[in-house]
Amino acid sequence: MPAIEILGLEKTYFVGFWRKRPKCALRPLHLTVEDGEIFGFLGPNGAGKTTTLKLLMGLVFPTSGSARLLGRDWTDPEVKAQIGFLPEQPYFYDHLTANELLNYYAQLSGVPGKERSRRVESTLQRVGLTDVKGVQLRKFSKGMLQRVGIAQAILHDPKLVFFDEPMSGLDPMGRREVRDLMEQLKHEGKTVFFSTHILSDAEALCDRVAIIHQGELRGIGAVADLTSSVHGKVEVIWQGTHVPASMKALGAECHVTGDTVRAVIDENQQDAAIDALRRERLPLIALTPVRTSLEAYFVEKLQRAETTAGSGK
Amino acid sequence: MKARIAHIASNTFREAVRDRVLYNLIAFAVLLSGAAILVGQISIEIEKLVVINLGLTAVSLFGIVIAIFIGIGLVSKEIEKRTLYTVLSRPVRRWEFIVGKFCGLAGTLVVNTFFMAIGVFAALFYVSHKFVRADALVLVALYFIVLEFLIICSLALLFSSFSSPLLSAVFAFSLFVIGSFAEDLRGFAGMAHGFTRWLVTGAAYLVPNFSALNVISSIAHEQPVAAQLIWHNTLYALFYATMALSGAVLIFEHRNLK
Structure with a gap:
Protein backbone atom coordinates (compact mmCIF):
# COMPACT_ATOMS: atom_id res chain seq x y z
CA MET A 1 0.00 0.00 0.00
CA PRO A 2 1.45 3.42 -0.95
CA ALA A 3 1.97 5.81 1.94
CA ILE A 4 0.88 8.78 -0.17
CA GLU A 5 -1.33 8.82 -3.26
CA ILE A 6 -1.96 12.26 -4.69
CA LEU A 7 -4.76 12.04 -7.21
CA GLY A 8 -4.84 15.18 -9.32
CA LEU A 9 -4.67 17.71 -6.49
CA GLU A 10 -5.01 21.20 -7.92
CA LYS A 11 -5.10 24.63 -6.33
CA THR A 12 -6.08 27.92 -7.91
CA TYR A 13 -6.27 31.06 -5.80
CA PHE A 14 -8.40 34.00 -6.83
CA VAL A 15 -6.51 37.21 -6.30
CA GLY A 16 -7.11 40.94 -6.75
CA PHE A 17 -9.58 43.24 -5.03
CA TRP A 18 -12.64 41.40 -6.36
CA ARG A 19 -10.93 37.99 -6.16
CA LYS A 20 -11.67 37.33 -9.79
CA ARG A 21 -8.16 36.90 -11.22
CA PRO A 22 -7.17 33.23 -11.05
CA LYS A 23 -3.64 32.35 -10.01
CA CYS A 24 -2.69 28.72 -10.34
CA ALA A 25 -0.53 27.57 -7.44
CA LEU A 26 -0.63 23.88 -8.29
CA ARG A 27 -1.60 22.19 -11.51
CA PRO A 28 -3.21 18.74 -11.24
CA LEU A 29 -0.59 16.72 -9.40
CA HIS A 30 -0.40 12.94 -9.53
CA LEU A 31 2.18 11.38 -7.27
CA THR A 32 2.66 8.15 -5.38
CA VAL A 33 5.10 7.64 -2.54
CA GLU A 34 5.72 4.09 -1.42
CA ASP A 35 5.75 2.97 2.18
CA GLY A 36 9.17 3.30 3.83
CA GLU A 37 10.64 5.67 1.23
CA ILE A 38 12.49 8.91 1.77
CA PHE A 39 10.96 11.07 -0.91
CA GLY A 40 12.38 14.45 -1.87
CA PHE A 41 10.14 17.17 -3.25
CA LEU A 42 12.36 19.64 -5.05
CA GLY A 43 11.69 22.96 -6.65
CA PRO A 44 12.63 26.62 -6.60
CA ASN A 45 10.82 29.18 -4.44
CA GLY A 46 7.16 29.54 -5.35
CA ALA A 47 7.14 26.24 -7.22
CA GLY A 48 4.18 24.83 -5.28
CA LYS A 49 5.98 22.64 -2.72
CA THR A 50 4.49 24.28 0.36
CA THR A 51 1.06 24.49 -1.29
CA THR A 52 1.17 20.73 -1.87
CA LEU A 53 2.08 20.10 1.75
CA LYS A 54 -0.62 22.46 3.02
CA LEU A 55 -3.18 20.69 0.83
CA LEU A 56 -2.15 17.34 2.24
CA MET A 57 -2.36 18.70 5.80
CA GLY A 58 -5.84 20.13 5.19
CA LEU A 59 -4.65 23.69 5.81
CA VAL A 60 -5.85 24.82 2.40
CA PHE A 61 -8.61 23.27 0.34
CA PRO A 62 -8.02 21.99 -3.19
CA THR A 63 -9.79 23.36 -6.25
CA SER A 64 -10.06 19.75 -7.40
CA GLY A 65 -8.51 16.36 -6.83
CA SER A 66 -8.00 14.23 -3.76
CA ALA A 67 -5.39 12.23 -1.93
CA ARG A 68 -4.97 9.16 0.20
CA LEU A 69 -2.56 8.98 3.11
CA LEU A 70 -1.67 5.60 4.58
CA GLY A 71 -4.53 4.12 2.57
CA ARG A 72 -7.19 6.45 4.02
CA ASP A 73 -8.86 9.58 2.75
CA TRP A 74 -6.63 12.55 3.51
CA THR A 75 -9.48 14.56 5.04
CA ASP A 76 -10.08 11.92 7.72
CA PRO A 77 -8.95 13.64 10.96
CA GLU A 78 -7.98 10.32 12.52
CA VAL A 79 -5.36 9.65 9.84
CA LYS A 80 -3.54 12.70 11.19
CA ALA A 81 -2.71 10.82 14.39
CA GLN A 82 -0.34 8.80 12.20
CA ILE A 83 1.21 11.83 10.52
CA GLY A 84 3.91 14.26 11.57
CA PHE A 85 4.35 17.67 9.96
CA LEU A 86 7.09 20.27 10.18
CA PRO A 87 6.05 23.52 8.50
CA GLU A 88 8.53 25.82 6.81
CA GLN A 89 10.11 28.28 9.26
CA PRO A 90 8.00 27.03 12.14
CA TYR A 91 6.77 29.33 14.87
CA PHE A 92 5.40 28.06 18.15
CA TYR A 93 3.62 29.32 21.25
CA ASP A 94 6.52 31.24 22.70
CA HIS A 95 4.99 31.49 26.17
CA LEU A 96 5.56 27.75 26.57
CA THR A 97 8.75 25.90 27.35
CA ALA A 98 9.93 23.16 24.98
CA ASN A 99 8.73 20.58 27.48
CA GLU A 100 5.27 22.18 27.82
CA LEU A 101 4.88 22.59 24.07
CA LEU A 102 5.66 18.96 23.36
CA ASN A 103 3.31 17.90 26.14
CA TYR A 104 0.57 20.02 24.59
CA TYR A 105 1.13 18.53 21.14
CA ALA A 106 1.27 15.03 22.62
CA GLN A 107 -2.11 15.67 24.25
CA LEU A 108 -3.57 16.89 20.95
CA SER A 109 -2.15 13.87 19.13
CA GLY A 110 -3.81 11.55 21.62
CA VAL A 111 -0.65 10.15 23.23
CA PRO A 112 -1.88 8.37 26.38
CA GLY A 113 -1.14 10.16 29.67
CA LYS A 114 1.05 7.42 31.10
CA GLU A 115 3.29 7.39 28.05
CA ARG A 116 3.36 11.14 27.46
CA SER A 117 6.18 12.31 29.68
CA ARG A 118 8.43 9.41 28.63
CA ARG A 119 7.77 10.18 24.96
CA VAL A 120 8.40 13.91 25.43
CA GLU A 121 11.63 13.24 27.29
CA SER A 122 12.98 10.81 24.69
CA THR A 123 12.06 13.14 21.80
CA LEU A 124 13.79 16.10 23.48
CA GLN A 125 16.84 13.91 23.88
CA ARG A 126 16.67 12.80 20.26
CA VAL A 127 16.78 16.37 18.96
CA GLY A 128 19.32 17.53 21.54
CA LEU A 129 17.10 19.88 23.54
CA THR A 130 17.11 18.18 26.94
CA ASP A 131 19.26 20.89 28.53
CA VAL A 132 16.89 23.68 27.51
CA LYS A 133 13.58 21.91 27.98
CA GLY A 134 12.53 24.31 30.74
CA VAL A 135 13.32 27.48 28.78
CA GLN A 136 10.50 29.46 27.18
CA LEU A 137 10.56 29.26 23.39
CA ARG A 138 10.77 33.06 23.05
CA LYS A 139 14.40 32.69 24.12
CA PHE A 140 15.22 30.06 21.48
CA SER A 141 17.39 30.69 18.42
CA LYS A 142 16.15 29.88 14.90
CA GLY A 143 18.08 26.63 14.84
CA MET A 144 16.68 25.56 18.21
CA LEU A 145 13.15 26.32 17.03
CA GLN A 146 13.78 24.16 13.99
CA ARG A 147 14.76 21.34 16.34
CA VAL A 148 11.56 21.88 18.34
CA GLY A 149 9.69 21.71 15.03
CA ILE A 150 11.28 18.39 14.19
CA ALA A 151 10.58 17.13 17.71
CA GLN A 152 6.86 17.95 17.51
CA ALA A 153 6.67 16.23 14.12
CA ILE A 154 8.04 12.89 15.37
CA LEU A 155 6.80 13.07 18.97
CA HIS A 156 3.76 10.84 18.53
CA ASP A 157 5.67 8.17 16.60
CA PRO A 158 3.94 8.80 13.26
CA LYS A 159 4.14 6.39 10.34
CA LEU A 160 4.42 9.19 7.80
CA VAL A 161 6.40 12.41 8.30
CA PHE A 162 6.25 15.56 6.19
CA PHE A 163 9.10 18.01 6.50
CA ASP A 164 8.94 21.38 4.74
CA GLU A 165 12.51 22.65 4.32
CA PRO A 166 13.80 20.80 7.39
CA MET A 167 17.40 22.01 6.99
CA SER A 168 16.40 25.67 6.92
CA GLY A 169 18.11 27.70 9.64
CA LEU A 170 20.39 24.89 10.73
CA ASP A 171 24.18 25.03 10.91
CA PRO A 172 26.22 22.26 9.20
CA MET A 173 26.18 20.11 12.35
CA GLY A 174 22.43 20.57 12.70
CA ARG A 175 21.91 19.65 9.06
CA ARG A 176 23.89 16.52 9.50
CA GLU A 177 21.90 15.58 12.60
CA VAL A 178 18.65 16.05 10.69
CA ARG A 179 19.98 13.90 7.84
CA ASP A 180 20.89 11.20 10.35
CA LEU A 181 17.48 11.48 11.96
CA MET A 182 15.75 11.03 8.60
CA GLU A 183 17.79 7.94 7.94
CA GLN A 184 16.89 6.61 11.38
CA LEU A 185 13.21 7.23 10.63
CA LYS A 186 13.58 5.25 7.41
CA HIS A 187 15.23 2.40 9.30
CA GLU A 188 12.31 2.46 11.72
CA GLY A 189 10.08 1.80 8.72
CA LYS A 190 8.59 5.28 8.47
CA THR A 191 7.92 7.17 5.27
CA VAL A 192 9.56 10.59 4.99
CA PHE A 193 8.38 13.18 2.49
CA PHE A 194 10.42 16.35 2.51
CA SER A 195 10.74 19.46 0.42
CA THR A 196 14.07 21.14 0.02
CA HIS A 197 16.19 23.50 -2.01
CA ILE A 198 19.37 21.78 -0.94
CA LEU A 199 19.99 19.27 -3.69
CA SER A 200 23.00 17.66 -2.05
CA ASP A 201 20.79 16.68 0.90
CA ALA A 202 18.21 15.24 -1.44
CA GLU A 203 20.85 13.36 -3.39
CA ALA A 204 22.37 11.91 -0.23
CA LEU A 205 19.09 10.97 1.46
CA CYS A 206 16.31 10.28 -0.97
CA ASP A 207 15.23 7.05 -2.58
CA ARG A 208 13.18 9.04 -5.08
CA VAL A 209 12.66 12.68 -5.88
CA ALA A 210 10.12 14.76 -7.74
CA ILE A 211 10.84 18.12 -9.30
CA ILE A 212 8.11 20.72 -9.33
CA HIS A 213 8.25 24.08 -11.06
CA GLN A 214 5.54 26.71 -11.55
CA GLY A 215 3.03 24.38 -9.93
CA GLU A 216 3.71 21.54 -12.34
CA LEU A 217 5.49 18.25 -11.88
CA ARG A 218 8.57 18.28 -14.16
CA GLY A 219 10.24 15.02 -13.33
CA ILE A 220 10.14 12.10 -10.95
CA GLY A 221 12.27 9.07 -10.39
CA ALA A 222 14.79 7.19 -8.29
CA VAL A 223 17.83 9.31 -7.49
CA ALA A 224 20.06 6.53 -8.80
CA ASP A 225 18.27 6.56 -12.15
CA LEU A 226 18.22 10.33 -12.51
CA THR A 227 21.90 10.68 -11.70
CA SER A 228 23.08 7.82 -13.90
CA SER A 229 21.83 9.09 -17.22
CA VAL A 230 24.90 8.72 -19.39
CA HIS A 231 25.16 11.22 -22.18
CA GLY A 232 27.38 8.97 -24.34
CA VAL A 290 29.85 10.52 -17.00
CA ARG A 291 26.92 10.80 -14.59
CA THR A 292 24.48 13.60 -14.46
CA SER A 293 24.35 15.06 -10.95
CA LEU A 294 20.97 15.70 -9.40
CA GLU A 295 21.74 19.38 -9.63
CA ALA A 296 22.39 19.12 -13.39
CA TYR A 297 19.16 17.15 -13.80
CA PHE A 298 17.28 19.72 -11.75
CA VAL A 299 18.70 22.66 -13.72
CA GLU A 300 17.99 20.94 -17.01
CA LYS A 301 14.36 20.32 -16.05
CA LEU A 302 13.91 23.91 -14.99
CA GLN A 303 15.58 25.28 -18.09
CA ARG A 304 13.48 23.05 -20.30
CA ALA A 305 10.36 24.32 -18.55
CA GLU A 306 11.48 27.93 -19.03
CA THR A 307 12.18 27.29 -22.74
CA THR A 308 8.78 25.64 -23.24
CA ALA A 309 7.08 28.53 -21.48
CA GLY A 310 9.08 31.04 -23.56
CA SER A 311 8.27 29.39 -26.90
CA GLY A 312 4.62 29.13 -25.92
CA LYS A 313 4.33 32.92 -25.58
CA MET B 1 -12.97 15.37 21.40
CA LYS B 2 -13.68 16.83 24.87
CA ALA B 3 -10.07 16.27 25.87
CA ARG B 4 -8.74 18.13 22.83
CA ILE B 5 -11.06 21.08 23.50
CA ALA B 6 -9.94 21.10 27.14
CA HIS B 7 -6.25 21.08 26.13
CA ILE B 8 -6.74 23.97 23.69
CA ALA B 9 -8.73 25.90 26.33
CA SER B 10 -6.07 25.29 28.94
CA ASN B 11 -3.33 26.48 26.57
CA THR B 12 -5.33 29.63 25.78
CA PHE B 13 -5.78 30.31 29.50
CA ARG B 14 -2.08 29.72 30.17
CA GLU B 15 -1.14 32.08 27.32
CA ALA B 16 -3.35 34.83 28.74
CA VAL B 17 -1.90 34.38 32.22
CA ARG B 18 1.70 34.38 30.96
CA ASP B 19 1.00 37.42 28.80
CA ARG B 20 0.23 39.13 32.10
CA VAL B 21 -3.44 39.70 31.31
CA LEU B 22 -4.34 39.19 34.97
CA TYR B 23 -2.16 42.20 35.81
CA ASN B 24 -5.31 44.23 35.19
CA LEU B 25 -6.36 43.01 38.62
CA ILE B 26 -3.72 45.27 40.13
CA ALA B 27 -5.18 48.33 38.37
CA PHE B 28 -8.65 47.19 39.46
CA ALA B 29 -7.53 46.77 43.08
CA VAL B 30 -5.91 50.22 43.11
CA LEU B 31 -9.04 51.81 41.61
CA LEU B 32 -11.42 50.10 44.01
CA SER B 33 -9.38 50.65 47.18
CA GLY B 34 -8.92 54.31 46.25
CA ALA B 35 -12.66 54.70 45.66
CA ALA B 36 -13.58 52.86 48.87
CA ILE B 37 -11.23 55.02 50.98
CA LEU B 38 -12.46 58.18 49.30
CA VAL B 39 -16.21 57.48 49.70
CA GLY B 40 -15.54 56.20 53.23
CA GLN B 41 -14.29 59.67 54.11
CA ILE B 42 -17.17 61.47 52.41
CA SER B 43 -19.76 59.33 54.22
CA ILE B 44 -23.10 60.69 53.14
CA GLU B 45 -24.94 57.33 53.26
CA ILE B 46 -24.29 56.58 49.62
CA GLU B 47 -20.98 54.77 50.09
CA LYS B 48 -22.46 51.36 49.22
CA LEU B 49 -24.20 52.72 46.15
CA VAL B 50 -20.99 54.30 44.88
CA VAL B 51 -18.87 51.23 45.60
CA ILE B 52 -21.34 48.84 43.92
CA ASN B 53 -21.80 51.09 40.91
CA LEU B 54 -18.11 51.79 40.47
CA GLY B 55 -16.97 48.26 41.32
CA LEU B 56 -19.38 46.42 39.02
CA THR B 57 -18.90 48.90 36.17
CA ALA B 58 -15.15 48.43 36.47
CA VAL B 59 -15.55 44.62 36.48
CA SER B 60 -17.62 44.90 33.33
CA LEU B 61 -15.34 47.34 31.49
CA PHE B 62 -12.07 45.61 32.40
CA GLY B 63 -13.54 42.30 31.26
CA ILE B 64 -14.93 43.73 28.03
CA VAL B 65 -11.55 45.23 27.14
CA ILE B 66 -9.80 41.91 27.86
CA ALA B 67 -12.43 39.92 25.93
CA ILE B 68 -12.11 42.16 22.89
CA PHE B 69 -8.34 42.53 22.86
CA ILE B 70 -7.60 38.86 23.42
CA GLY B 71 -10.56 37.56 21.45
CA ILE B 72 -9.76 39.44 18.26
CA GLY B 73 -6.35 37.79 18.03
CA LEU B 74 -7.37 34.27 19.00
CA VAL B 75 -7.67 33.01 15.44
CA SER B 76 -6.03 35.70 13.29
CA LYS B 77 -2.85 35.75 15.39
CA GLU B 78 -2.57 31.98 15.13
CA ILE B 79 -2.91 32.18 11.35
CA GLU B 80 -0.48 35.08 11.08
CA LYS B 81 2.13 33.40 13.28
CA ARG B 82 1.41 30.01 11.71
CA THR B 83 1.13 28.34 15.12
CA LEU B 84 -2.12 26.90 13.80
CA TYR B 85 -0.31 24.71 11.24
CA THR B 86 1.10 22.36 13.84
CA VAL B 87 -2.25 22.17 15.65
CA LEU B 88 -4.50 21.50 12.66
CA SER B 89 -2.07 18.97 11.19
CA ARG B 90 -3.00 16.80 14.21
CA PRO B 91 -6.32 15.03 14.76
CA VAL B 92 -7.93 18.31 15.78
CA ARG B 93 -11.10 19.44 14.01
CA ARG B 94 -11.38 23.09 13.16
CA TRP B 95 -14.55 23.47 15.24
CA GLU B 96 -12.76 21.96 18.23
CA PHE B 97 -10.08 24.60 17.88
CA ILE B 98 -12.67 27.43 17.87
CA VAL B 99 -14.62 26.01 20.81
CA GLY B 100 -11.40 25.38 22.74
CA LYS B 101 -10.25 28.95 22.17
CA PHE B 102 -13.65 30.26 23.29
CA CYS B 103 -13.61 28.16 26.46
CA GLY B 104 -10.04 29.29 27.24
CA LEU B 105 -10.89 32.96 26.91
CA ALA B 106 -14.18 32.59 28.78
CA GLY B 107 -12.30 30.73 31.53
CA THR B 108 -9.75 33.54 31.77
CA LEU B 109 -12.55 36.07 32.17
CA VAL B 110 -14.38 33.99 34.78
CA VAL B 111 -11.19 33.70 36.87
CA ASN B 112 -10.55 37.42 36.40
CA THR B 113 -14.14 38.21 37.44
CA PHE B 114 -13.84 35.93 40.47
CA PHE B 115 -10.86 37.89 41.81
CA MET B 116 -12.53 41.20 41.01
CA ALA B 117 -15.68 40.05 42.80
CA ILE B 118 -13.59 39.40 45.92
CA GLY B 119 -12.33 42.98 45.55
CA VAL B 120 -15.87 44.37 45.24
CA PHE B 121 -17.05 42.51 48.35
CA ALA B 122 -13.93 43.60 50.27
CA ALA B 123 -14.64 47.25 49.34
CA LEU B 124 -18.30 46.80 50.36
CA PHE B 125 -17.23 45.41 53.72
CA TYR B 126 -14.76 48.28 54.13
CA VAL B 127 -17.42 50.96 53.66
CA SER B 128 -20.33 49.32 55.54
CA HIS B 129 -18.40 47.10 58.04
CA LYS B 130 -20.93 44.30 57.57
CA PHE B 131 -22.74 42.29 54.91
CA VAL B 132 -26.53 42.30 54.55
CA ARG B 133 -28.80 39.94 52.66
CA ALA B 134 -29.25 42.47 49.80
CA ASP B 135 -25.53 42.35 49.09
CA ALA B 136 -26.06 38.89 47.60
CA LEU B 137 -27.73 40.67 44.68
CA VAL B 138 -24.25 41.75 43.61
CA LEU B 139 -23.69 38.11 42.68
CA VAL B 140 -26.59 38.32 40.22
CA ALA B 141 -25.06 41.41 38.61
CA LEU B 142 -21.70 39.60 38.40
CA TYR B 143 -23.42 36.61 36.80
CA PHE B 144 -24.98 38.88 34.18
CA ILE B 145 -21.56 40.45 33.54
CA VAL B 146 -20.14 36.97 32.91
CA LEU B 147 -22.99 36.33 30.45
CA GLU B 148 -22.05 39.60 28.76
CA PHE B 149 -18.45 38.34 28.46
CA LEU B 150 -19.62 35.10 26.81
CA ILE B 151 -21.38 37.12 24.11
CA ILE B 152 -18.43 39.46 23.58
CA CYS B 153 -15.95 36.52 23.43
CA SER B 154 -18.03 34.75 20.81
CA LEU B 155 -18.36 37.94 18.76
CA ALA B 156 -14.62 38.68 18.96
CA LEU B 157 -13.94 35.11 17.81
CA LEU B 158 -16.45 35.45 14.99
CA PHE B 159 -14.73 38.58 13.68
CA SER B 160 -11.29 37.11 14.27
CA SER B 161 -12.19 34.14 12.06
CA PHE B 162 -12.34 36.29 8.93
CA SER B 163 -10.96 39.73 9.65
CA SER B 164 -7.77 41.46 10.76
CA PRO B 165 -7.28 42.19 14.49
CA LEU B 166 -7.80 45.93 13.99
CA LEU B 167 -11.07 45.57 12.10
CA SER B 168 -12.22 42.86 14.51
CA ALA B 169 -11.62 45.24 17.42
CA VAL B 170 -13.59 47.99 15.69
CA PHE B 171 -16.50 45.62 14.91
CA ALA B 172 -16.59 44.08 18.39
CA PHE B 173 -16.34 47.38 20.22
CA SER B 174 -18.99 48.97 17.99
CA LEU B 175 -21.35 46.09 18.67
CA PHE B 176 -20.71 46.44 22.39
CA VAL B 177 -21.59 50.14 22.29
CA ILE B 178 -24.66 49.66 20.10
CA GLY B 179 -25.70 46.63 22.18
CA SER B 180 -25.53 48.73 25.34
CA PHE B 181 -28.28 50.89 23.82
CA ALA B 182 -30.28 47.97 22.41
CA GLU B 183 -33.40 48.85 24.44
CA ASP B 184 -33.31 52.43 23.10
CA LEU B 185 -32.89 51.05 19.60
CA ARG B 186 -35.98 48.87 20.09
CA GLY B 187 -37.86 51.90 21.39
CA PHE B 188 -36.81 53.87 18.33
CA ALA B 189 -37.95 51.00 16.08
CA GLY B 190 -41.41 51.24 17.71
CA MET B 191 -41.64 54.90 16.76
CA ALA B 192 -40.36 54.54 13.17
CA HIS B 193 -42.53 53.87 10.11
CA GLY B 194 -42.35 51.91 6.87
CA PHE B 195 -39.02 50.57 5.67
CA THR B 196 -37.08 52.36 8.46
CA ARG B 197 -39.16 50.51 11.03
CA TRP B 198 -38.24 47.12 9.49
CA LEU B 199 -34.60 48.12 9.21
CA VAL B 200 -34.26 49.41 12.78
CA THR B 201 -36.26 46.50 14.23
CA GLY B 202 -33.98 44.05 12.39
CA ALA B 203 -30.87 45.83 13.64
CA ALA B 204 -32.25 46.07 17.18
CA TYR B 205 -32.80 42.30 17.40
CA LEU B 206 -29.55 41.45 15.61
CA VAL B 207 -27.23 43.37 17.94
CA PRO B 208 -26.63 41.81 21.36
CA ASN B 209 -28.94 43.21 23.99
CA PHE B 210 -26.42 44.27 26.62
CA SER B 211 -28.82 46.72 28.23
CA ALA B 212 -30.94 43.77 29.46
CA LEU B 213 -27.81 42.31 31.05
CA ASN B 214 -26.96 45.52 32.85
CA VAL B 215 -28.64 45.50 36.27
CA ILE B 216 -25.86 47.35 38.10
CA SER B 217 -27.89 50.46 38.82
CA SER B 218 -30.95 48.65 40.15
CA ILE B 219 -28.82 46.37 42.33
CA ALA B 220 -26.95 49.39 43.72
CA HIS B 221 -30.39 50.62 44.80
CA GLU B 222 -31.10 47.19 46.33
CA GLN B 223 -33.95 46.45 43.92
CA PRO B 224 -34.50 42.68 43.52
CA VAL B 225 -34.01 40.92 40.17
CA ALA B 226 -36.85 38.70 38.96
CA ALA B 227 -36.00 35.02 38.60
CA GLN B 228 -37.61 35.18 35.17
CA LEU B 229 -35.06 37.76 34.04
CA ILE B 230 -32.22 35.54 35.22
CA TRP B 231 -33.59 32.64 33.13
CA HIS B 232 -34.33 34.85 30.18
CA ASN B 233 -30.87 36.43 30.19
CA THR B 234 -29.15 33.06 30.63
CA LEU B 235 -30.98 31.53 27.67
CA TYR B 236 -30.48 34.67 25.58
CA ALA B 237 -26.72 34.85 26.24
CA LEU B 238 -26.24 31.12 25.58
CA PHE B 239 -28.27 31.31 22.38
CA TYR B 240 -26.48 34.43 21.13
CA ALA B 241 -23.00 33.08 21.96
CA THR B 242 -23.83 29.74 20.32
CA MET B 243 -25.02 31.49 17.16
CA ALA B 244 -21.92 33.70 16.98
CA LEU B 245 -19.66 30.70 17.64
CA SER B 246 -21.46 28.69 14.96
CA GLY B 247 -20.82 31.54 12.55
CA ALA B 248 -17.14 31.54 13.50
CA VAL B 249 -16.94 27.77 12.99
CA LEU B 250 -18.75 27.98 9.66
CA ILE B 251 -16.34 30.61 8.34
CA PHE B 252 -13.25 28.97 9.77
CA GLU B 253 -14.18 25.52 8.40
CA HIS B 254 -13.92 26.91 4.87
CA ARG B 255 -10.95 29.21 5.30
CA ASN B 256 -7.68 28.58 3.45
CA LEU B 257 -4.73 29.09 5.78
CA LYS B 258 -2.31 30.67 3.30
Missing part, protein backbone atom coordinates in the same frame (compact mmCIF):
# COMPACT_ATOMS: atom_id res chain seq x y z
CA LYS A 233 30.51 10.24 -22.60
CA VAL A 234 33.14 8.55 -20.47
CA GLU A 235 35.71 10.04 -18.17
CA VAL A 236 39.29 8.71 -18.40
CA ILE A 237 41.78 9.46 -15.63
CA TRP A 238 45.45 8.44 -15.82
CA GLN A 239 48.58 9.11 -13.85
CA GLY A 240 51.11 11.61 -15.13
CA THR A 241 51.07 15.01 -16.72
CA HIS A 242 51.64 13.93 -20.33
CA VAL A 243 48.75 14.04 -22.80
CA PRO A 244 49.44 11.73 -25.77
CA ALA A 245 48.87 13.18 -29.25
CA SER A 246 46.64 10.21 -30.13
CA MET A 247 44.42 11.13 -27.15
CA LYS A 248 44.16 14.70 -28.42
CA ALA A 249 43.31 13.29 -31.85
CA LEU A 250 40.25 11.62 -30.30
CA GLY A 251 38.92 15.08 -29.52
CA ALA A 252 39.30 14.65 -25.76
CA GLU A 253 39.06 17.66 -23.47
CA CYS A 254 42.06 17.10 -21.16
CA HIS A 255 42.67 18.76 -17.78
CA VAL A 256 45.91 18.27 -15.84
CA THR A 257 45.51 18.44 -12.09
CA GLY A 258 48.62 17.69 -10.01
CA ASP A 259 49.97 14.38 -11.28
CA THR A 260 46.77 13.16 -12.90
CA VAL A 261 45.09 13.93 -16.18
CA ARG A 262 41.35 13.82 -16.67
CA ALA A 263 39.84 13.54 -20.13
CA VAL A 264 36.24 13.26 -21.33
CA ILE A 265 35.72 11.39 -24.59
CA ASP A 266 32.89 9.82 -26.57
CA GLU A 267 31.82 6.45 -25.25
CA ASN A 268 32.58 4.71 -28.58
CA GLN A 269 36.22 5.86 -28.42
CA GLN A 270 37.07 4.34 -25.06
CA ASP A 271 38.95 1.36 -26.58
CA ALA A 272 41.08 3.72 -28.69
CA ALA A 273 41.83 5.82 -25.59
CA ILE A 274 42.93 2.75 -23.62
CA ASP A 275 45.19 1.70 -26.51
CA ALA A 276 46.73 5.18 -26.64
CA LEU A 277 47.54 5.08 -22.91
CA ARG A 278 49.00 1.57 -23.21
CA ARG A 279 51.23 2.64 -26.07
CA GLU A 280 52.56 5.54 -24.02
CA ARG A 281 52.79 3.30 -20.87
CA LEU A 282 50.63 5.70 -18.89
CA PRO A 283 48.87 4.01 -15.92
CA LEU A 284 45.09 4.14 -16.20
CA ILE A 285 43.44 5.13 -12.90
CA ALA A 286 39.76 5.16 -13.82
CA LEU A 287 37.37 4.88 -16.72
CA THR A 288 33.85 5.80 -15.72
CA PRO A 289 30.67 6.85 -17.46
